[in-house]
Amino acid sequence: KWVVGIDITKSKQMKFELVEKTIYLDSILRSSSEVAIVAADIDYNIKYYNQMAEKIFEYKSEYAIGKTILEIHDKINMDPACFETAIGKIRNEGEHSFIIEQKKVDKIRFIQMRISGIFDINCNLAGFVLMAQDISKRIETENDLRKSVDELARSNEELEQFAYVASHDLQEPLRMIASYLQLLERRYKGKFDKNADDFIGYAVDGASRMQKLINDILSYSRVGTHGVAFEPVDCRTILDKALVNLQPGINESGAKVAYDKLPIVVVDKSQMVQLFQNLIGNAIKFCKNKTPEIKISAERKGDEWVFSVCDNGIGIEPEYFKRVFLMFQRLHSRSEYAGTGIGLAICKKIVERHSGRIWIESEPGKGAAFFFTIPWNIYSMQLDAYKAVQ
Numbered sequence: 001k002w003v004v005g006i007d008i009t010k011s012k013q014m015k016f017e018l019v020e021k022t023i024y025l026d027s028i029l030r031s032s033s034e035v036a037i038v039a040a041d042i043d044y045n046i047k048y049y050n051q052m053a054e055k056i057f058e059y060k061s062e063y064a065i066g067k068t069i070l071e072i073h074d075k076i077n078m079d080p081a082c083f084e085t086a087i088g089k090i091r092n093e094g095e096h097s098f099i100i101e102q103k104k105v106d107k108i109r110f111i112q113m114r115i116s117g118i119f120d121i122n123c124n125l126a127g128f129v130l131m132a133q134d135i136s137k138r139i140e141t142e143n144d145l146r147k148s149v150d151e152l153a154r155s156n157e158e159l160e161q162f163a164y165v166a167s168h169d170l171q172e173p174l175r176m177i178a179s180y181l182q183l184l185e186r187r188y189k190g191k192f193d194k195n196a197d198d199f200i201g202y203a204v205d206g207a208s209r210m211q212k213l214i215n216d217i218l219s220y221s222r223v224g225t226h227g228v229a230f231e232p233v234d235c236r237t238i239l240d241k242a243l244v245n246l247q248p249g250i251n252e253s254g255a256k257v258a259y260d261k262l263p264i265v266v267v268d269k270s271q272m273v274q275l276f277q278n279l280i281g282n283a284i285k286f287c288k289n290k291t292p293e294i295k296i297s298a299e300r301k302g303d304e305w306v307f308s309v310c311d312n313g314i315g316i317e318p319e320y321f322k323r324v325f326l327m328f329q330r331l332h333s334r335s336e337y338a339g340t341g342i343g344l345a346i347c348k349k350i351v352e353r354h355s356g357r358i359w360i361e362s363e364p365g366k367g368a369a370f371f372f373t374i375p376w377n378i379y380s381m382q383l384d385a386y387k388a389v390q
Contacts, residue, residue, distance in 0.1 A: 034052065034133060036050065036056040036057065036133070037052070037129065038057075038069065038130040039127065039128070039129050039130075040068070040127055042125060042127055044068040044070060045066065045068055046064050046072075047127070049064045053132070056111065056132045056134060057132070069083065069128070070083065083115075086115045087128070090116065090125070095116040095117065097113065097114045098113050099111065100112075108136070109134060109136045110134070111132050111133070112133045112135045113131070114130075115128055115131075116131075117129075174210055178211060181200065181203050182204055185201065185204055229268075230266045230268055233266075233267055233269045234262070235263055235265060235298065235307075236259075236262050238272045238276060239262065242274075242277040242280060243257060243280070249281065250284065253284050253291070254291050254292075255284050255287075255292035255294060256292070258293075258294070258295050258296070259295070260296070260297040262298050263300070266375075267354055268350075268353070268354070271353070274346065275350045275351065275372070278343045280294055280309060283311035286311070286314050287312060290312065292311060292312065293311065294309065295311075296310075300376060304373040304374065304375050304376050307371065307372050307373070309369070310368070311367050311368055313368060314364070314365065315362045315365050315368050316362040316364070316368055321359070321360050324360065326345060355375050356372055356373040358371065358373075359371055
């Protein structure tokens with residue numbers, strides 16, 4: 001007779017590892033401090049119920065195990081019809097999520113529910129896993145953030161309206177002051193002593209600078225409130241208009257402006273003209289004792305166009321790169337370079353209205369390069385293709 005022996009050591013080892021993994025997984029699921037996990041069979045009978053489920057559903061596991069999911073719904077106001085609808089979607093989509101609003105005595109609690117299907121090896125629905133999480137704090141934070149955003153938007157609107165009204169209402173009396181001061185200067189210059197002439201000159205200059213400042217504040221306040229709808233525009237047209245506006249300064253300085261092929265973009269045309277005009281005007285102004293040379297180009301990078309306006313001017317120290325885009329932040333005295341210190345702030349606001357970014361790269365004495373981005377979109381692609389065919 002032959003005795004056949006079977007080595008069951010490996011089989012026992014596999015069973016031991018399976019039990020060990022099961023215990024380990026059960027410990028992880030039970031100790032979950034964020035998500036309630038409930039597993040049920042095809043008839044909704046609860047087979048698994050972790051510690052967080054006891055907090056969310058307010059039933060101890062001893063009570064819940066063996067009950068159906070529909071029998072523990074009352075603590076969180078989960079409508080059985082809603083659950084049945086979710087089950088129907090699971091059969092087609094695999095899972096379904098929804099939020100339940102639970103009204104307590106002193107507060108409202110929001111529970112996010114996600115129900116997923118458990119499928120057997122034949123892909124037949126064999127049960128369900130229900131995961132629930134209290135998202136009340138998140139909802140509260142989102143609501144607070146939304147209120148803050150709304151309040152900030154209202155505050156910005158009020159500030160813009162105030163700036164517009166103040167600037168507009170100051171125009172008329174200041175215009176009258178400037179007119180009479182200029183009249184004094186024309187009629188009485190040289191008729192008093194030199195001090196009187198200087199005083200009148202200072203007053204005329206101050207009134208003129210105040211008018212310029214008010215106009216710039218008005219322009220800044222109008223960027224967000226008086227812009228027109230975006231439309232496809234060839235940047236060459238925008239640049240040509242800006243150069244026409246700058247022609248007196250270009251002729252006086254002998255500035256040389258070169259540019260590469262520029263794209264079609266979807267923008268507020270008038271604001272883009274102002275953007276180019278301010279950047280080119282700055283390049284001309286801050287080029288001391290040499291002929292200004294300005295190069296304008298654009299490069300497609302991903303989902304945006306990156307424009308650059310480069311010059312051979314005096315340059316800017318890196319520590320001032322962010323400061324130059326703030327209102328009234330001047331790096332030089334008015335006797336050295338005229339201006340109100342608002343031009344680059346307007347540029348920044350225009351670029352941000354177009355969902356872009358603006359920054360500067362420079363070294364003192366080696367010129368400056370201003371970069372800004374404009375989003376590329378399907379309209380740009382279609383127009384670029386059309387232009388290439390023409």
